[in-house]
Amino acid sequence: METTQANGLERSLNLTIPLNQLQEEVAKRLKHLSKTAKMQGFRPGKVPLSILEKQYGGQLHQEALGDLAQNQFFMAIKENNFKVAGYPSFDANPDHKEESTIGLVARFEVFPDITIGNLKEVTINRPVTEVTDADIDRTLDILRKQRVSYTIVDRQAQNDDQVVIDFKGFIGDEPFQGGEADNYQLVLGQNQFLPDFEANVIGMKQGESKSFDLTFPEDYQATNLAGKTVRFDVKVHEVKEPVLPPVDEEFARSVGIQDGDVSKLRAEMKKNLEREVKNRIKSQVKDQVMQALLDKTLIDVPQFSLSQEVQRLRQNTLADLESRTGKKQSLDLPDSLFVDQAKRRVSLGLILGEIINSQSISSKPEQVRALIEEMASAYEQPDEIVRWYYQQKDRLQEAETVVLEDNVVEWVCAQVNTVDAPTSFEDLVGKQ
Structure with a gap:
């Protein structure tokens, strides 16, 4: 059997299936089928071989040829120590001339030889x-911030504060969808809203109202607002500052230390x-x-x-x-x-x-x-x-x-x- 290299890892293998071997295999399968075949007008197992061959001969021929080709292929790759990647394909060999045999070409890929450099x-x-202790302290601060509470203060809002606001957005004089909320709790500095929005709220106090313009980015996810300049009316109801819990027994218990140590x-x-x-x-x-x-x-x-x-x-x-x-x-x-x-x-x-x-x-x-x-x-x-x-x-x-x-x-x-x-x-x- 002749093996040729195509491109890179592709290989082809010429197979030759003797016609008499194929005919014997088809006859064997036909005989096996005849024992159980059912067909109208005949008792089970009594259908004449000539009728079965006419009905199923083509199918049995293809199955037998495929099995013989695969058997020959796997014998060849074992002899040649090929490491086959995937499955082969089988095609008729256009250059095959011998009438007593059927010529096929098996095309397949092999795994590469691998040489690792220096x-x-x-x-x-x-x-x-x-x-370090400082790393532990920073991690504790993260846990404390996850358990933050807020208390009302009488001063201007600043970063990290929570403000309770009403806001309403307008394009021209028309409100736009999704641009309105009442008693919204906004934590400043966490980029929940556009930076220009939060920057305008910083400095406001409880009870204060304000109107301001801002422009949405060109790549804003809501395409109806992308690149547009809008007006927001904002009223602040409360300004609250963050209160982090102390690292004490109660805190330790809250994170799974049962005795609070x-x-x-x-x-x-x-x-x-x-x-x-x-x-x-x-x-x-x-x-x-x-x-x-x-x-x-x-x-x-x-x-x-x-x-x-x-x-x-x-x-x-x-x-x-x-x-x-x-x-x-x-x-x-x-x-x-x-x-x-x-x-x-x-x-x-x-x-x-x-x-x-x-x-x-x-x-x-x-x-x-x-x-x-x-x-x-x-x-x-x-x-x-x-x-x-x-x-x-x-x-x-x-x-x-x-x-x-x-x-x-x-x-x-x-x-x-x-x-x-x-x-x-x-x-x-x-x-x-």
């Missing part, structure tokens, strides 16, 4: 971050922040490793694998939209939206697979258990979460995949130059 040329920056609260928060730091460092190092592998590896992506991944990403996007909107989506999302991401994912999958195979990397049961227990520790009932993972094979496989990828990252980090990079908590996790 990883010693790569530098990975590993963040080094310590959780503030020192326990701070210790628990430090533990949570350190877990967040660990996860962020792990994520950043992994991102750098994956990018380095892509940069150091020239790889052709099989079109079959790329198409499959594009389809999967499209389905995931539609499912996500459905979950967000509660409506079934029928959007025609073009392949171009997903091709780049799909190519990256398929490429990384092939590269990681090569490293796993060549370096005999595996996920050990104790590593999987440790990962599951670590993830479960973030929940109130960690033992239940651990059991939940081990109850279904699919969930356990997800954890095994994470461990496998972590082991690959660890192997790559041992090959590259890894530099510790002192990083503040805020720079690592982002300002909150």
Whole structure:
């Protein structure tokens, strides 16, 4: 059997099916069919072969030819050690001349040979971050702001105040839809409204009324207002300043510390922040490793694998939209939206697979258990979460995949130059 290379990863294989072998296979199938065939005017199993052949011969011929071609194809790829991506297509061979055989051409793709470049040329920056008391204080302030209350004050409104207002918007002298509300509670400085609106409310006092013009941005989501200048009439009923709860026993209890011990609260928060730091460092190092592998590896992506991944990403996007909107989506999302991401994912999958195979990397049961227990520790009932993972094979496989990828990252980090990079908590996790 002759194999030829077409473009890139495409291959073609010439197959030859002997006619006598095909005829024998068709006869065998026809005989098997005759034992159970039912046809009007004949008892079951008594339909003459000549009638069955006339009725089903064409179908049986195609099925037999397809099976013989597939058998010959799979024998050939085994002999040639081809790593086939996807499914072959079979077509008649236009150059085949021999009358005693049928010539077919099997067209298929193979997975690429992967050679990873010199990883010693790569530098990975590993963040080094310590959780400080100031980081704990900032996180406590976030929790306090989530529990903020407001008290009425007799002064001009300023940023962070809550104002209770009536407002009405006009285009010319006509009110516009959605531009009116009574007793609306607006917290200034949180960008709930357009900046120019809030800027005009800042400085107003209880009982004060004001009219002002503002222009909506050209790209404003409500197209009937985009780029238009409107007038707002605003009346302030109340100005309230924020009051943050003190970090005391009552506050500690409100965030889950049953005995109200503030020192326990701070210790628990430090533990949570350190877990967040660990996860962020792990994520950043992994991102750098994956990018380095892509940069150091020239790889052709099989079109079959790329198409499959594009389809999967499209389905995931539609499912996500459905979950967000509660409506079934029928959007025609073009392949171009997903091709780049799909190519990256398929490429990384092939590269990681090569490293796993060549370096005999595996996920050990104790590593999987440790990962599951670590993830479960973030929940109130960690033992239940651990059991939940081990109850279904699919969930356990997800954890095994994470461990496998972590082991690959660890192997790559041992090959590259890894530099510790002192990083503040805020720079690592982002300002909150």
